[in-house]
Amino acid sequence: MIKSLTLTVLFISFTTSILLGQTEYLPKKVYKAYRVEEAPVINGVFDDPAWQQGTWAGDFTQNEPYADRPPTQDTEFKLAFDDVNLYVAVRALDSAPDSITNRMSRRDNGDGDMVFVVFDSYHDLRTGFVFGVSSAGVRFDMIISNNGQSEDETWDPIWQAKAEMHEWGWGAEMKIPFTQLRFNKNSENVWGFEVARQIFRENEMSLWHPVPRNAPGFIHAMGELDGLQEIEPRKQFDLTPYGVASLK
Numbered sequence: 001m002i003k004s005l006t007l008t009v010l011f012i013s014f015t016t017s018i019l020l021g022q023t024e025y026l027p028k029k030v031y032k033a034y035r036v037e038e039a040p041v042i043n044g045v046f047d048d049p050a051w052q053q054g055t056w057a058g059d060f061t062q063n064e065p066y067a068d069r070p071p072t073q074d075t076e077f078k079l080a081f082d083d084v085n086l087y088v089a090v091r092a093l094d095s096a097p098d099s100i101t102n103r104m105s106r107r108d109n110g111d112g113d114m115v116f117v118v119f120d121s122y123h124d125l126r127t128g129f130v131f132g133v134s135s136a137g138v139r140f141d142m143i144i145s146n147n148g149q150s151e152d153e154t155w156d157p158i159w160q161a162k163a164e165m166h167e168w169g170w171g172a173e174m175k176i177p178f179t180q181l182r183f184n185k186n187s188e189n190v191w192g193f194e195v196a197r198q199i200f201r202e203n204e205m206s207l208w209h210p211v212p213r214n215a216p217g218f219i220h221a222m223g224e225l226d227g228l229q230e231i232e233p234r235k236q237f238d239l240t241p242y243g244v245a246s247l248k
Helices: 008-013
Strands: 031-033 061-064 075-081 085-093 115-119 130-134 139-145 150-152 160-166 168-175 188-201 205-209 223-230
Touching: 061 115, 075 115, 075 188, 085 115, 085 188, 115 139, 130 168
Parallel strands: 031 223
Antiparallel strands: 061 205, 075 085, 085 168, 115 130, 115 188, 130 139, 139 150, 160 168, 188 205, 188 223
16 A cells, blocks of 8 residues: 655654755745635535635645656646635645545545645744645644744644546545734735645655755745735634534
8 A cells, every 4th residue: 555645744754854955945935815705615616706816826846756847737726815714725636536546534634636725824934734635625724833843733723625537537625714824914924825736646745835855844944825915913722622523
């Protein structure tokens, strides 16, 4: 059985790297989030007015197993927001949709095809809030600290995610309340930001913003998220319990 590629494995590969000379970083990619008046329905289908705005970003790069090569399949995403939530749409294109690995499991199990977003909302280059969902609709979340040297999978924030199979691959939508993130009040927020995709059958992890394998950590080397204007930190509420996802 192919070993599962979770972000945990990815972070370990960064933090245990031995630097051989100077690490080369590419210029930071920047994605500009956009404000929406009407929240999208979280169902893995992108027919809402919210997704008719903005620009699909892509151009991912393999990190595993072949660093710096094009991925075997393309990935595209959008990110929108309102006063209360972030909304993420990911199109995981796949030329062989029947080969997508759908694995039902409990929350925080990284088996199967998955997509992840990582926010360094403090922009301290050390802390990352990770949200992921599998093609079967299983959610994954954790906090990364110390630039990737520490992780906490016991963190269970309140957020929503749905996945849907399509003839072109599979789609994922996420709704992440600002109450579940930590950031400073600022008129023009700039966050660290990354999007990753796991293709289980290929043992492959690809990244929107390439991160050198020999980088001393991960969070500081991510891309950036811009455009989050006029948002304010909000109080966090009690967490809700979770269970096993169910097939439709």
